[in-house]
Amino acid sequence: MLATTCIVLLALLLPSRLPLRAGATTATAAALNLTLPGQHPSPELVAQEVHRKVNASLTRRQLLQISEKDESSSCYTGNPIDDCWKCDPNWPNNRQRLADCAIGFGQYALGGKNGEFYIVTDDSDDDAVNPKLGTLRYAVIQPQPLWIVFPANMLIKLSQELIFNSYKTLDGRGANVHIVGGGCITLQYISNVIIHNIHIHHCYPSGNTMVRSSPTHYGYRTKSDGDGISIFGSKDIWIDHCSLSHCKDGLIDAVMGSTGITISNNYFSHHDEVMLLGHSDNYWPDSGMQVTIAFNHFGEKLVQRMPRCRLGYIHVVNNDFTQWEMYAIGGSGNPTINSQGNRYTAPYDRNAKEVTKRVETSESEWRGWNWRSEGDILVNGAFFVTSGQGLEVKYEKAYSVEPKSAALIDQLTWHAGPLGVGGRDNNLGMWTTGPNGNGGGFGLGSGMDYTDDMSESCFVRAFSVLLSFCWGLVVVIAFVL
Template sequence: MQWKVKESLSRRQLIMMSDKDHETVAAACPTGNPIDDCWRCGPNWASNRQQLASCGFGFGRDALGGQGGPVYIVTDSSDDDASLNKPGTFRYGVSLNQPLWIIFSSDMTIRLKDKLMMSSFKTIDGRGADMVTSTSLWTSGMQVTVALNHFDEGLEQRMPRCRHGYFHIVNNDYMEWGMYAVGGSANPTINSQGNRYMAPANPNAKEVTRILDDTIGDSEWMKWDWRSEGDILVNGAFFAPSGDGSGVKYALASSTDPKSAMIIDQLTINAGVLGPTIGGSGPLTGTGTGVGAAAGSGTGEGWGIPLVGRTVYGGSVTAPLPPSIFFSFLMVILCHLYVCIL
């Protein structure tokens, strides 16, 4: 996915931060966003990060992710040589063939130099860290929900790009795009509901959608099922629908009841960076036991995230590396989740 964090805290006038106890309290909680309301209203979420796994939504509501697995801390933002797959990097964590809850030791910029292939059972938890990357999200598979995101200025395309399968794009806020917002190839079904699409000033980039398949003509594309329902289109934005509106296909591309696009500001008010005081500051420490992990501890400057009872992996927080049995997992680069980050 391509993320750009830009003045994200300024969007959240309802969020108040307390320097005394380093807790974030939402002045307007709940917000109506089912994911945020599930975990964010509690002031001590950082001590129980894996509660987020119970906040499933859309087609992913039953996904386990890294629940029950050890915590992997990304401490190294480099991706200079993908073939080395260095411990402590983001690439190393997502390649390991076991459940992992992946967090970040500090603010960082990660620029991927090659395709990132994720193994199964991973949760990438960026809460509490300011993350900027330069990538794109391709989704290819059966049923995918893209929901409750704020796509800010400076993004070009692939939010997302869809291939095959059924895609529910619901209650997102698109502030701008360079080329297009939602693209597709290989006959995906796209169900866009309750989003706000704000077109850029460029008169040649007003269309929300883009067909990304040069092998077909208009007559073939018109058989694909793409629809916009309850979306707000701003500044000349337009969505090109296609297909016969078959209820059966859109039923397969419906994962939740959309909320009104009129409250999109409220639904996405917490999107973006939480801020630097989440969970307090101090050393990262962790102890625990698990598959391929001896009991141990590690220290290093970070966010003060309680990790007792979890194994910490990450090369540059001075925590011991797991035994050599783990390195056999470097060969596991298959995209079991049908999500490939390029």
């Protein structure tokens, strides 16, 4: 309540900078120079830095492939985030190195860096007000920085929203960790959170009850939306190598002045409204929202909102979009959308080929919005309607894809989602103890009876693709003969 009151008072005290009246025009919104805590003063420079880091990683990989003397050459993928930590054979003993590997607007997210290691030894979530030592809920509400790890595969069925405190890292490397159930993850008025290598799915509304948010406070929570991850008035957030699917509302929503966010290397599937960025068209604090969406795979059975943007600056770079049902990227309220180096594969529905959608807005209004497409690959009739500077409609090229660019997309997004066999060696390294005891008694009584559709390793995924290709080749040969 106190944080909400402060935001309302700020809006009232600064009417010239936060014109919250309902009838405010697009021109008024464009004239704002709102600065949020955590907002970068030059988003274009951040976008350029992302490309610089990608190019540096790709160049390093190419040079190492040429040099047969370097045994580490097979490790580097060209993905700057993974190459930052994964090529260290001793990464289980250097886990907090991950906090130095983010790119884009969420690159300053510290998570639990320099904090103690907390080992989740109990997968239960029976009491949202008085969580037990060893549970995940007990860890995330603590005030101090914590690097939270899992000693074994776990299915954590939440009873209520999992409300985080600042400076936390969920590090699922070394285990197959699923979070499901009531409310799922809530990041509200906090900062510096890293969520890495976690399956988040089958989240549904919860609430109308008491939930603890810190060791010294618990309060009444109204009914939640059922998001996978809800980011509310928060900054410096990094979500990496997770899979998200089958939630009641959004898979990831960021609203109410949230900024400094990177969403990278994730696998999204089986969902309608995937990602919402921005509370409403007239909530001007969201004009300071800055989000990087990089190296993600938007997979099967997704309908819309990849993302759906209001206000702010959204950098969508090097993602693979596969056959949406309505549209891929939508928006209203004049957001800046910078789409670079993505592959958009349209569905077979001839009425759903357009990548973009201006939601409930006339062309005379959205014509001036800055929606750019640079180096994108448009497949199966996909087309991207740009606006603002360099207005044009970008259609697929004659043979759908440019081989070199397509290879880069495959390379950069190949390991999207929780890491496969190579990352799941169940090795916590030297961190066998933590502030919650000796790590004994893993509390796995509930068993892994709830699985995510996209939980298979990259090897299984590769085998599936290869099998499909071979079957297609058999059909072609049979037809020719």
